[in-house]
Amino acid sequence: MAKHVKEAALKVASIQMEPVFGETAGNVARSIALLEEAAEKGVRLAVLPELCNTGYVFESRSELRALAEEIPAGPSTAAWIEAARRLDMHIVAGITERDREVFYNSAVIVGPSGYIGRYRKVHLWGEEALYFTPGDLGFPVFDTPVGKIGCQICYDCWFPESFRLAALQGAELMCVPTNWVPIPGQDPKREAMANILVMAAAHSNSLFIVAADRVGTERGQPFIGQSLIVSHTGWPAAGPASSDRQEVLVAEVNLADARRKRNWNDFNQVLRDRRTDVYDRMLGTGYKPGWY
Template sequence: MPATRVKEAPLTVASIQMEPLIGATERNVARSVALIEEAAAKGAQLIVLPELCNTGYVFESRTEAHSLAEAIPDGPSTLAWLDVARRLGLVIVAGITERDGALLYNSAVIVGPDGLIGRYRKVHLWGDEALYFAPGNLGFPVFDTPFGRIGCHICYDCWFPETFRLAALQGAEIVCVPTNWVPIPGQDPKREAMANIIVMGAAHSNSVFVICADRVGTERGQPFIGQSLIVGQTGWPVAGPASQDGEEILIARINVADARRKRNWNDFNQVMRDRRRDVYDEMLGSGLKPGWY
């Protein structure tokens, strides 16, 4: 008898573009929860929030950053996101200022209906982040969730193609990107943001879905560009880009299985299979073990 094909339900995902206020953690988390509830009411099951969305981004000093940082999972921000994830049956990926002993990390917390799924610590620090944060020390983990295998990068991580490739090689189907994109010198205002181009190329080159949640507003003189987007596994946007200056929720319906089933570009080429492992190391020298891809 022929094998029975499994009927797969589409997954509804959301990118939340919001404007955190520096130092206003309680207000920021409450605002994020309200937007999460709004996205869930529209059917979202997997929701991504911006980088450092609980504290804001532009710290005046390490002392200020340390005073705003929280432990994971026992800090109030993570507890609030855990509560709404349990209550509404969601997976949430949220940027957070993490404290681990004396060290601070620019992190993302991944929570689900059954509790903490994991955390990611930003590997590639941007600008004066290095004055406050230690570089991430967890590598590029991939997490099993009720809605698929999820990788996570934060902002500047996306400028390094190795990040997406290592996630895909470990079996990631979706890469979630909490981010705080800033203006790039030389940007043509008539063109899409460079960040959009980079994540679209990464999605295409690795056959993964990418959900980017950026912030908006100007904080202590630093503007942020918005333009959050959700990218399909072929590299084309399926929602967004969002506006450059307003809070917004992007919603998209995706079939996660397409990240695996539709990797063949033609009768000859498949992006993972065609890698020249005789020329470069299977896992790019990372020491990681490949997943099922």
């Protein structure tokens, strides 16, 4: 049965929302209302933005200490676990994590059967480095009933190694909770740089990508929205969303296509064509390669 589910059409959602800093209970409740909207559309897997339970712009360690939660014991994860069970949905949500006195910008992965795992942001952006510790879990891939899922968070997308290492471990779908900000020099008539990067990553690794951004301005920091869902071909399957509204983007995908349709022609398949005589197969990490 599990094999059949993994090869069936799957509806996925990118939840674009506007958290309010410090209002954790309200933010989680708002996220669940949007998840319920996605469930009404038949969605089986949904991605929420980065740090969506607390907001993003911290100004002190005391704020961070007061708002951060343990995973999976904290109330935000517990609420998402209950929602996943009730809605028969897998959920990937950005969360402010506390592990004793160490703090991480994390994503939690839950499903109808409960807690699955966590990802900790590896590449910190800007003043995040004042508050968070860089992730220490690498790039795990979770084998779930809906497919093999990996995670990135925001700035991780600027590092092609992140997607490549997940793909080599067998990931079919990458979930990206994010808080994209304006990029200097961006032509307002062009698509966001972040969108270009995730489209390129999907294409060059034969991965589906669900990127969920936030909107609004928090403590003077604007966020750009433009969430999207990308096919393994690199072309958008849904979105980009608006730059200023809460939205639920939905696309129907077949994750088996990430494997079955990986050959570009009679000669080329991007992961198989890697020159591992020139560079290390797993980029110098201790990961064991998956199938490809």
